[in-house]
Amino acid sequence: MGILEVKNVNKNFGGLKALSEVNLSVKENSVHAIIGPNGAGKSTLLNCLIGKLIPDTGSVMFDGQSVLGRKPHEINQMGISRVFQTPEIFGDLTVFENVMIPIFAKRDGSFRMHAFESVAHERDIVEEAEAVLADVNMLEKRDLHAASLSRGDKRRLEMAMCLSQKPKLLLLDEPTAGMARADTNNTIDLLNQIKAKRDITMCIIEHDMHVVFSLADRITVLAQGTPLVEDTPDKIKGHPKVQEAYLGEAA
Amino acid sequence: QDSGFTNAPTGSTVTLGFNVPQTGPYADEGADELRAFELAVEHLNGEGDGGMLQTFSSDALEGGGILGKKVEYVTGDTQTKSDAARASARSMIEKDGAVMISGGSSSGVAVAVQGLCQEAGVIFMAGLTHSNDTTGKDKKANGFRHFFNAYMSAQAMAPVLEGLYGSDRKAYHLTADYTWGWTQQESIQAATEALGWETVNNVLTPLAATDFSSYIAPVLNSGADVLVLNHYGGNMVNSLTNAVQFGLKEATANGKDFQIVVPLYSELMARGAGENIAGIPGSQNWDWKIENQLGDRYKGTNAFVQSFGEKYGFPPSQAAHTCYAQTILYADAVQRAGSFNPCAVAEALEGYEFDGLGNGPTLYRASDHQCFKDVVVVRGKENPENEFDLVEIVEATPAEKVTYDPEHEMFAGGNLGECNPGA
Amino acid sequence: MLGLNTKDTWLLVIVALMTLFAPFLLNPFPANSSLAQFNAGYPDLMQRFVIFGIFAIGFNILFGLTGYLSFGHAAFLGVGSYAAVWMFKLLGYNVVPAIILSVIVGAVFALLIGFISLRRSGIYFSILTLAFAQMSFALAYSVLTPITNGETGLQVYTSDPQYFQRSGAPDIPHFFGLEMRATETLRMGGWSFDINAGYYLCAAVLLVAFYMAIRLFRSPFGMMLRAVKSNQQRLNYTGLNARPYTLAAFVISGMYAGLAGGLMASMDPLAGAERMQWTASGEVVLMTILGGAGTLIGPVLGAGFIKYFENIFSKINDGVLHGWFGFLPDGIENVLVTVVHPFVGKGWHLTLGLLFMLVVIFLPGGLVEGGQRIGKYVFRRRGRKAGGAEAEAARKQPAE
Amino acid sequence: MDAILLQILNGLDKGSAYALIALGLTLIFGTLGVVNFAHGALFMIGAFCAVTLQRILTISYETVDDSRTDFLGNPMTVETPYVQAWFGPETGATIIDWSVPLAILFAIPIMLLVGFVMERGLIKHFYKRPHADQILVTFGLAIVLQEIIKYFYGANPIPTPAPDVFSGSFDFGVLLGFDPGAIIYPYWRLVYFVFAMAVISGVFAFLQFTTFGMVVRAGMADRETVGLLGIDIDKRFTIMFGIAAGVAGLAGVMYTPINAPNYHMGMDFLVLSFVVVVVGGMGSLPGAVLAGFLLGILESFASMTAVIDLIPGINQIIIYLVAIIVLLTRPRGLMGRKGVMEE
Amino acid sequence: MLDQRPFDKNANHASTAPAFLSVWGLEAYYGESYIVQDVSFNVHEGEILALLGRNGAGKTSTLRTIARLGSPELKHGEIWLDHAPLHTMKAHQAAGAGIALVPEDRRIIAGLTVEENLKLAQIAPPVGWSLERIYELFPRLGERKWQEGVTLSGGEQQMLAIARALARDIKVLLLDEPYEGLAPVIVQEIAKTLNIIREQGITTVIVEQNAVAALKLADRAVILDTGSVVYDGSAKEVLDDEKLRAEYLAI
Ligand SMILES: Nc1ncnc2c1ncn2[C@@H]1O[C@H](COP(=O)(O)OP(=O)(O)OP(=O)(O)O)[C@@H](O)[C@H]1O
Ligand SMILES: Nc1ncnc2c1ncn2[C@@H]1O[C@H](COP(=O)(O)OP(=O)(O)OP(=O)(O)O)[C@@H](O)[C@H]1O
Ligand SMILES: CC(C)C[C@H](N)C(=O)O
């Protein structure tokens, strides 16, 4: 039994079958990659996990509980965080505030009326936020408005926000897209460190095979809304169907 | 030297506060009031031709200001909102040291400002306010109303309506849904029912309404043969225009010609209704033609019209007349009392009988501070010669006919209280 | 101090000093000079400045932080006023229960309206709040007259019970015997200054309200509200429930509005229905934007700006103009009066409209931004002289 | 039955006015994304185009008639309009009589000009600014326009009657077999309804059957990208603004015989037109029109005595009540597009 | 070798052909922050230029400046395209002169279908490829022409964005991270497409984090660092020079 169990999930958009009969089991504290051609339904699947979309049929169990019917913030409080394909950050806030908010959410729950305390006096949260920013090499940008970051930096910031929550399950939708090689490598290192601690489960969508193969324990290949194969990285690399439909001559 | 009351004038001048609507729908009416105030101040200070001071029955005033102090004035904008009006009045009292506030073009504002003046200890000489409440439920010892009221309108109109349309009529009322509208409707309903008219329906219309078609349309089919529009200002212009559009003027009902009645007229607003007002009866506090048409019982009128017309180029409205008269009356009362103390002034005004201000013999009744004088019943002219000559006078109902007991049920519940000199 | 950082402490101190000395600051011209017209230091206007300041501060907590533009905030001000007057009618003229009830009633109303309206966002939210407020206004004006006294406005009558009005207590609103209207006029040379009890009560309340707003702006709660404005989706996916945050902000700002309403009735015991009309709601929106939405002091400045024009400019008539220009030859005097005439007195709206336009066009971000720019400009020039400008510009460039 | 039919008819012409104003507003607000608080003022300026034309047509020369006197006792001056002098009293009078329909021709260039000037001179700098700034600047502009009109025309309503042939009403009920007088309907209101339908279909056709509409929609969603595609969106926004101003202005011209125009008529309609647009759904032209008629008709129903007796005060609040109900049951109004002004 | 040939903006560049697109001394600001700092380079007709650099180096800003978008604001410098002075133009005029930018977040227009997005590009002259020809190159777009553009998957959106540029008759194509978020097969496909486009004689500037892929495609490379040009030379040289790659691209 994995920490995440997706069973027979279907999702249609009008006539389009974005997901059909998707089954997926993610083992606790493993890194599970989902790859597949563009439009295969990868992001749609993640949307179903975090309450952004509700599957037409099927079930999604996380940590023994169903996530279906829960609001996004409740699902997050269960321990699922997500990095989006197009960065979702608080553009009007500073980089530092961007990472403090998830830490508050983790500590105080989905709502707390702390209207007369001072942000600056929350020592532990400030320190934690600093540490998180240091991890992603963004400490010197802490007072910039998030909206004025370059694309790659936005993506790093969003990663930091999710990591700061120490979620049980971290969903990463193309975390390194648009990142410079050097930072991609840093990110791989960072994720590998996390992986080494073995206390976070990660589900990663990525088109950069270098990233996928450096991190993943298992890989699911999704094509046209259905899982094509699921296996270890080595097996996937050599899989002819995958090569043809996805990797092309590069692999 | 006067002292011991709010804003006792200490220097060689005395300040009056003229609080009129300068913005909003009644701005033109307010502008006319302001003209009259300025004219009155001129006359009090001995400038110009003296206007009604020449005809006024009291000769306490000599044109040297009030009690020898030159009259100065400040102005403000009521916006026809009780809040704004009170703010403006307070600034006149607190900042400019006004000893008297006058003006306004709505009963809500009048009541609100009257209450303020009572608390602050200055005299309020109401401008245009027609609701029974101003000198009824909401009367105040420091407040005085020269203008007539809804009850008086109704009493004056009733005999005329009977003469014009008979005593077997079915009336349909449209009423502006606020204090004034209600008292107007209540009064006219009572008066017409006393004639034997039947009231078919009374529909309250929102003050903010601009199109009355959905209220007018069902009228013809309701069995009524008279439509009473208890509307004023923009409401009146629009509802009357709509009624005419729907052909009510030419219609017949119950075998009679259908009729429209507008109990309270305003010349300024009538202008907005254009030719639609032709033949429609209503009442006024005063009309600039009254002395010419009904003789010198109404003396003062021509003097005022002359003086105003020469200065501004057109005849004054009843709003202007009332504000002018109120200013003169106040000044005269101070002069007679020999003091600006509101209590002394009130005493001088209470029960005061005067003449020569254009309304014929008039009484400022002591028990409720309401003026009693003749009420002018008018009709829209069929072929007006110019935009100032829109109504013809049907008759002037003598004051006795419209006088009522201060405890009359439409006026009951109020308490004049004590005069308050403030400080 | 008081749990604020230095900058905020300074801000608070400055505001405190300004409110404390307002009677003097606002009456800079000798009472008999022709410029006395521009003096704003009389009780009514000073009270209005602070009361609308409170209203705008509260509005800004909602709008400035969350970006939810309520177009019906005047409704809370209105119910606050009604509640206060009812307290006068039932209990007596002490303002304390009146003010307390007005805050509570403001909160309850805001909770109801907010709970429903916050189901929608953006313009849909604005129109929902507008609709509720307009309904309240229309009903208060007509059907609810027994409670609101309709067009005239709710007043205290001598026949009202006033169960707790002790004999000997003032017959007008008072604070444990201190009449709100009590005014001491100080005359110094040609100047005269009004020290008014009601004003200082309002000013004290303003300071508390302002202090709480600072705390709130700097609190985690305030940060969450800004996050709502920035990206509500993200907030939800971060595990925070945006609804209770926005609702709490809505209720708090409703309480500020109720408080303002209560104070208004305490200074002048009459509650008019027009207080709830959309124009009144629009006014607080304008005040906030004009001053600078999302800034702490902006709304207060905006409130002062609008109230100043309404009360001072509307009172300048031709007579006053002739007074000013009287020293000039007649011809010039008349020309000047004719030129200025459309902008003052009954033309005060025109001036206000023009100023609205000029402020937004030239000072995006409102008066506060304008102030900052001027500050920066002055600072720069000084800096340049000292040769620091280049250094500063260099620092601005990306590192290396 | 006849009472209901009557109110539907009444609702139709009220709805026509709402729909026309909302249509113009939604072009600017729902499509260009500018919160235009000056829209009511455009409506008002349209109405004053009619007033102005009437004044122009009645420009007169004065002759002194010694046989009569004015109110001060001086000899009376009599005014004769020049058009009557030029075209003869009969024709001249007819021209004056037809001033409102003629004002359409007069208003179109003026309103387009007003729209262009307003957009070029002011609004274009505000497309990227926050809505709040747009509110402030357009509200300021509305006040200024209003005050200018007040300065020249005063605060009172100015009667601007329809041509005589359209005055009065016709008995609609008789056509349907009801009693005479059961359903009467003023001719001019019928004209207004027909006119509104014509303008609405014209605008729809223009936006539907030309690429113009698509470009404008695209430009609203993403100005920058549209620019990258070589399209000068500014020009089209200006045209769009001109059209919107024109629609508002024509609505105003034709409205004058229904209710005499005054300087604040725009503000009276302003809030209502926002409500209509939002109830219709942001960014939807059909929505705005539909909501206009819906609210117009419901407002008429709510003013029926039977209804008021049932729920006192309902006529005061019906519009807002309906707005609340619609917005709570349909998140984006009747036909709103996703993502338009939802933040 | 970079050491021997430090970048000099006045120096003659590799090719002897006259510059087709010439960028000289660009300085551009976001508000007060100085982002593009004196950037100069030439692109010759028909060539593909790779513009590389770290996150936040100013690549996007440079492309936006060339396309004459309002922000960043060009304060100094000249841009000439085939004798047309782009620096005096606005975006839509520059587009008319033959510039096409495929922006980094694709900027598919919400509310329009795929086909409408394409048609939009053909409203203003000069018109390029016909819709049929576009659908031939990108059959997926043909299949989805009625779908709302923004609901396409990331890869599909990228195709649409490129297709939209081709729908216009362009002289220079500016591509901002065209491979980002695309499956390896699609990357290869797009690379092929870009080669086809090159054969049509269209000049291309490509910004890519996937430097290897970009360099394989490109004739020349320009490397930016904190807003300034640090390398301008042949693409092959970068690809082959370990040290250069390590220094500027961390690969
Ligand atoms: N809201 C929607 N409405 C209609 N179709 C949608 C919607 N969202 C996604 N789709 C379609 O569903 C399919 C799957 O999309 P999804 O975004 O999940 O792909 P993906 O696997 O994440 O692709 P990529 O790697 O390119 O991001 C696509 O064909 C897309 O066009
Ligand atoms: N709108 C903006 N306002 C202020 N600064 C900005 C803005 N956009 C970008 N910047 C800053 O300009 C610099 C260059 O950004 P740019 O987007 O051009 O980089 P890039 O080379 O494209 O990076 P990436 O590879 O991450 O996309 C960065 O430091 C960024 O923070
Ligand atoms: C001004 C009055 C004559 C009428 C006005 N509506 C009132 O309330 O009294």
Ligand SMILES: [Mg+2]
């Ligand atoms: Mg995806």
Ligand SMILES: [Mg+2]
């Ligand atoms: Mg970039």
